[in-house]
Amino acid sequence: GESVGLHLPTLSVQEGDNSIINCAYSNSASDYFIWYKQESGKGPQFIIDIRSNMDKRQGQRVTVLLNKTVKHLSLQIAATQPGDSAVYFCAERDPGNQFYFGTGTSLTVIP
Amino acid sequence: GAVVSQHPSRVICKSGTSVKIECRSLDFQATTMFWYRQFPKQSLMLMATSNEGSKATYEQGVEKDKFLINHASLTLSTLTVTSAHPEDSSFYICSAGGSLSYEQYFGPGTRLTVT
Numbered sequence: 718g719e720s721v722g723l724h725l726p727t728l729s730v731q732e733g734d735n736s737i738i739n740c741a742y743s744n745s746a747s748d749y750f751i752w753y754k755q756e757s758g759k760g761p762q763f764i765i766d767i768r769s770n771m772d773k774r775q776g777q778r779v780t781v782l783l784n785k786t787v788k789h790l791s792l793q794i795a796a797t798q799p800g801d802s803a804v805y806f807c808a809e810r811d812p813g814n815q816f817y818f819g820t821g822t823s824l825t826v827i828p
Numbered sequence: 829g830a831v832v833s834q835h836p837s838r839v840i841c842k843s844g845t846s847v848k849i850e851c852r853s854l855d856f857q858a859t860t861m862f863w864y865r866q867f868p869k870q871s872l873m874l875m876a877t878s879n880e881g882s883k884a885t886y887e888q889g890v891e892k893d894k895f896l897i898n899h900a901s902l903t904l905s906t907l908t909v910t911s912a913h914p915e916d917s918s919f920y921i922c923s924a925g926g927s928l929s930y931e932q933y934f935g936p937g938t939r940l941t942v943t
Contacts, residue, residue: 751932760834760921760934761872806871816862816932818871 729825736794738822740807745788747809752781752792755821756803764792764805794824802826830856832924834935841912841942849907849938851922857902858924862932863895866919878905912942 730736742750748769753761767774767781767790774781780793790807804821811817831854841847851861860879864872876892878884878899886892896908905924909916921937 753934758919758937758939760832760937763933816874820871821869823869 726820727823727825729827730797732799732826732828733796736792736797736801736824736826738792738794738805738807738824740790740792740819742788742790742807742809742817742819744809744811744817745785746812748812749810750781750783750790751808751810751816752779752790753806753808753818754801754803755806761806797824797826799826799828830854830924830933832858832922832933832935834920834922834938836938837936838939839941841940843913843942844911846908846910847912847940849909849920849922849940851905851907851924851935853903853924853933856924858905859902860925861899861905862923862925863897863905863907864921864923866921866937868919872921875907909940912940914942916940917942 751766752764754764755761765776765779765781767783772783778795782791794801802825804823806821807819808816833852833854835850839847862877863875865875866872874887875890876884876886876897878897880899880902884897894910899905917940919937919939922935923932925932
């Protein structure tokens with residue numbers, strides 16, 4: 718199967734600081750990527766997506782960067798808030814429309 | 829955005845019984861629905877992909893006779909865990925795909941505990 722992994726399984730940041738969560742993917746043919754946020758006991762929530770023909774996409778307080786050369790994806794959260802504490806997953810979609818999820822990074826925001 | 833619901837949110841059942849979990853797309857038609865299983869502190873594991881009106885496609889290692897999936901309409905898919913055992917206890921999450929192939933919206937999940 719595919720392999721989508723995260724470099725850091727846990728991340729703690731001070732409230733107000735910026736957070737960066739990284740993800741490595743394995744299929745160079747993957748054409749679409751999504752970041753999800755999952756709070757305890759809940760289903761994943763869509764945060765932001767990016768297609769392979771882009772290298773950067775910005776949302777509200779979040780930015781996703783895609784580096785296809787090294788097959789790396791990152792999620793940047795500006796001015797991290799306590800409500801941002803959750804597990805963050807990246808997902809890639811392969812040409813067969815199959816999604817593969819990373820193992821997740823647990824983000825803890827310290828007030 | 830699109831809303832996907834799951835019912836029940838939590839269920840406790842005795843070993844040997846069957847449990848049905850429903851996944852509904854509330855404001856869009858879902859041609860494809862996915863069922864995932866998630867263990868504590870782990871990622872989502874795809875169990876099967878179901879397309880409306882056809883048989884589900886199961887991932888390797890997932891028993892199709894144990895995890896029965898029905899996708900009878902464009903807004904409803906069901907997962908039935910038959911003859912449940914304690915090791916089936918898990919968080920089950922569905923997602924639904926919209927008319928555009930890259931959309932995937934997740935339900936809130938169902939916590940199954942088998943005693």
